[in-house]
Amino acid sequence: MNLSYFISKRISREQQQGFASTIHRIAIASIGIGLAASILSFLIMRGFQDTVKQKVYGFNGHMVVTKFTGSRSSEEKPMNYHVDPYDHPEKYPFVTHMQEFAHKPGLIKTEQDEVLGVFVKGVGKSYDVNAFRSSIVEGKFFDFPDSGYAHQVVVSKIIARKLNAKVGDDLVVHFFQNPIRSRKLTISGIYETNLSEYFDSKVIIGDIRMIQKLNDWSDSLAGGLEVFVKDEGPEKMEEDAFTVSEAMDLDFDVQLISDKYVQVFEWLNLISRQVNILLVIILTVVCVNMISIVLILVMERTQMIGMLKAMGATDKMIRSVFLFNGINLLIKGLVLGNLLGLGLSALQYYFKIIKLNAHDYYMSFVPISWNWEVVAVLNLVTLFVVTIVLLVPTMVIARINPIRAIRFD
Structure with missing residues (x-):
């Protein structure tokens, strides 16, 4: 068994109670809430886009x-x-x-x-x-x-x-x-x-x-x-429109519905940009929380770090201990986030709990459009970004002096 992974598992068992346990719960909750908010935002965004497009295309074609x-x-x-x-x-x-x-x-x-x-x-x-x-x-x-x-x-x-x-x-x-x-x-x-x-x-x-x-x-x-x-995207539709136009006489005009009702489609694109900005904000908050939490865990284990260094452990091996610990919290947070995000989405999808003013939003309730590719991408992006960010606080380990660390109280 990998030594870093073994030590990380022992640390996790010992931190089931007390201050470290509270820190772990905060980390899991912040990741879970962040991912749940991202999943909800993107499924609702896709729901808005799909519903409005279906109404426009159903009335006029593409x-x-x-x-x-x-x-x-x-x-x-x-x-x-x-x-x-x-x-x-x-x-x-x-x-x-x-x-x-x-x-x-x-x-x-x-x-x-x-x-x-x-x-x-x-x-x-x-x-x-x-x-x-x-x-x-x-x-x-x-x-x-x-x-x-x-x-x-x-x-x-x-x-x-x-x-x-x-x-x-x-x-x-x-x-x-x-x-x-x-x-x-x-x-x-x-x-x-x-x-x-x-x-x-x-x-x-x-x-x-x-x-x-x-x-x-x-x-x-x-x-x-x-x-x-x-419906294969705006660029493909432009190619299709050109192909249709080439097959007709010169006095025929082929117009995309997205150009005819440009205000509606610009509004849908604006929603996409806003959701993307929200995702960046959520990831930033989660990353800052994880950096703070890992730093706290490192400070709490300063004496252990000093002893490991005194016994010949390398900085890379010690950093791996806390990296494994952080990834363990991250995975638990992802599980919680998926349960929250998909659970709340299912409640809205089946029971239509949140209503809307149809005059302003073109629909009478908040729509949910199931897109498992988006859910998978959100999980992978969160996993990748937060894992990379976890490397930042573990760099502090290289600056810890073994003798001072052992005396640290």
Whole structure:
């Protein structure tokens, strides 16, 4: 058995009570609380990012394809959506789904005789209802008939509240065109993304064939295409957008959703930076605590250090004793930190104890996104950084004089 490890184990057994025991508990607690706070912070951060991205991407896809237009009209310029990536998806393995859409502005009159401006987003049979279903809070998504168009729509909870309407009620939408046309539609479902600034306050979802008929478009025309790709990071998405753009005519514009809603994604990046700063602060506090604790342990064992030196032990061997002792405390702290961090995360994940203001945070409770790679990295970073830091206080051992140390009281 390694002599340094043997002495370290004997010291640990002898320090089960008294002042040294209190120091050990403080060390374990500081590491455990620090790691637990880091795990909670990163899982919550990932939860925020994943939840908001899922809402944005579920509503728009990862990128949109439209035709270039020089006008400032609120309606898109019609395009033939039967482009190569749409008709031959097997050529583009990074594309998971494509769906056509069209927007048309309209007005709805409320019961209070107020006028509510909305955008009707027309979608077709290719629409990925599953990606949007998590946002539906009442009713269901409407069915597409074989002929004609669906006379049902899905409205947001905000719009339904303003109209004092519920699932099954009718509403009349007046569309901007010459002459103005009106359509009586039935509410089949109510959605809520909490992204009211972008979607909930102004968008209702209907059948694209209604918009095609209102605009006198053929069945092959739409306002644009929403493209879903494998979410492999911003750089990969830019490459995918370039590949899609290369496969289309020059008058087509391919825009990443992260660029279209840049404020939302900048906010998510800001959260990442804040959590990274918090991790640095936590590691700094833990490291300072460990340096102080190891120094105290060294001072408490000054006589033992003097005797070991007098018996011929090298500074390296004595430093290893306290290094093993520190690593033992570190491992216990990591175990405690994982139990606390993962335990509290599980409580929030299953019981949603901490609530949020959905208007400000885009969700009604603190989200948890399980990412075991992040948990593993946090454990490894804490283990590596604190182990390196433990070398600093043990350097004091080299300056201890054996004779003075033996006389030390």
